[in-house]
Amino acid sequence: MKVSELIEQRRAQWLEMEQLCQEASGWAWRRLPPEKVLRLAALYRSTCADLALAEASLLPSNTVNYLHQLVARGHNLLYPSRMFNFAAWRRELLQNLPARLITDRCVWLAMLIFWGGFFGAMALAAIRPGTAEQAVGAEMIEQMEEMYSEPVSSLSVNERGLMFGFYVKHNTGIGLRCFAYGLIFGVGGLFETLSNALTLGAIFGHMFTSDYRGNFVDFVTAHGPFELTAIVLSAAAGMKLGFSLIATGGASRLASLRRTAHETMPTVCAAMVLFFLAAIIEGFISPSPAPYAAKLTVAIVSLVMLFLYFVVLGIMGHRRRAA
Structure with missing residues (x-):
């Protein structure tokens, strides 16, 4: 199987991760059920691997950019910066x-x-x-x-x-x-x-x-x-x-x-x-x-x-x- 076909098969998981990121945006992150947090973490790890594979295989820039943005959203949710807690x-x-x-x-x-x-x-x-x-x-x-x-x-x-x-x-x-x-x-x-x-x-x-x-x-x-x-x-x-x-x-x-x-x-x-x-x-x-x-x-x-x-x-x- 070609790398491009393998990557395309993963698109459903990308869309699932994108949906979870949308649900967890803003203050909604604190109300996200534990099972969804665990699922988001698993999807984040697999999407990071997909991004590395896409970059190594020189896939189209729009696919690589999409994965970059998706990984960044997941990273910011799972590893937020420590802000001043008033x-x-x-x-x-x-x-x-x-x-x-x-x-x-x-x-x-x-x-x-x-x-x-x-x-x-x-x-x-x-x-x-x-x-x-x-x-x-x-x-x-x-x-x-x-x-x-x-x-x-x-x-x-x-x-x-x-x-x-x-x-x-x-x-x-x-x-x-x-x-x-x-x-x-x-x-x-x-x-x-x-x-x-x-x-x-x-x-x-x-x-x-x-x-x-x-x-x-x-x-x-x-x-x-x-x-x-x-x-x-x-x-x-x-x-x-x-x-x-x-x-x-x-x-x-x-x-x-x-x-x-x-x-x-x-x-x-x-x-x-x-x-x-x-x-x-x-x-x-x-x-x-x-x-x-x-x-x-x-x-x-x-x-x-x-x-x-x-x-x-x-x-x-x-x-x-x-x-």
Whole structure:
């Protein structure tokens, strides 16, 4: 039998495949019965062989072009490109991530260590003069007092833009250090989180009782909620990875680390987003000449947003997953 005759005998299968491709076009692909999907896959493989034979036998160009188009349609249906799935991302960001964070023991541990150390150091520095100098050094305290001896609202627009770039780098560095130290079996993250908490708490406590508290409070109020929350999330993600090297669940340390890294990546991304938002506020709103009431409003709105996302959506997502 000639190749041309053999190819022509296959035309009925081509027409069947063309009909299946027509049925599966667009959103109808998701409703296609499994047996038709399997049939389409079989027809696709055989049509690919027909195309190769047609090209090798130098059949008419119209037949070769028809098979090319048919194979391309089948390939696009069976092997679609991965497009951005908005529904999946929305479910991950608004349901899964808040639900995981509110039940994550590392997040609660990081919160306890950070806020406990922060408020403890702040109270001690405010009550006992000289504590801040002992905690962070007299040179650091002198630099802070010099920095806030004048209102920061005197900065120009260009200077605020430079501050924004500096704070993006500075804030990201803090988060990466908290995250990286957590890889030391979680213990490094504990010490780095506590160190940041004690340092910040001592500075806050000292500045609140200094002659420059007005300028200091005017600057730190607006961006504080996002920045401090981001530090906690970075520390929690690092500690979770570090602890995975100890509690492997029967897997190898490398396998445990890989699994936990996949789980913690959304937490790291959330922390980076909060650091970026804090840098925007810290660079443009905190040093602006806007009245303190406006900056306090920004802080309150930020706190409400954090509460709605991490607590309200977290509880709702957890209940939905448990149902």
